[in-house]
Amino acid sequence: MRSGCRIPYPVVRDSEAFDLSIAKIIHASLRQQTGSLIPLQNSYFLPHGKRWALQREGDNGTSTSELQPITAEGVVAHSKLIDHDPTVIVEFINNTIREMASQFSRLMYQVVGSAADEVGNTVSRADYATLADTFLEMMRKIKFSVTKDGSVSLPEIHVHPSNAKRFIDELRRQPASFSREVQVIKAQKRLSALEDELARLKKFYSQQESEERE
Structure with missing residues (x-):
């Protein structure tokens, strides 16, 4: 009612x-x-669940x-x-x-x-005489990647705002030999990135052809 x-x-x-x-x-x-x-x-979104499993390249675990x-x-x-x-x-x-x-x-x-x-892919400032030496070692440990269009992607450097100016000023004060060393490392990293990408593509297409034959 x-x-x-x-x-x-x-x-x-x-x-x-x-x-x-x-x-x-x-x-x-x-x-x-x-x-x-x-x-x-x-960036990816999970439609369900809240966890996932990761496996690094070359790692069985x-x-x-x-x-x-x-x-x-x-x-x-x-x-x-x-x-x-x-x-x-x-x-x-x-x-x-x-x-x-x-x-x-x-x-x-x-x-x-x-x-x-x-x-273990870390660099400690305390282990090097100058900030410039630390930066060079950091560059040597970084691995460049290749984008989907085949171009090499340079890494980004994130610095706390309180240290950014000192960091940039220190690198700018370095002699020309420092800049040349940076360019040499970048060239080597670019080449390594392209070689790794070529090996990855060969492996991918080889597996694809094998599956198609089966």
């Missing part, structure tokens, strides 16, 4: 649509910001990685809601994006650092 009374504020559907629109805005902005650290073509949660909490002033202040929505979105982007950056550098430590 109906009482004829109407449920006040029947806005469940509108509320869900509003939440979804906020989530889409935050997701799009975070994707754009993280794209400055990781190319978008190297596997390791398991798991998604790490990134969260943000916000406080909305009750007075602004009562006053129908629309800026509270913008503030909430911006604060959420800023906090989640910061957490993502810290997590990314932590994961990269742990992976480098695990395989």
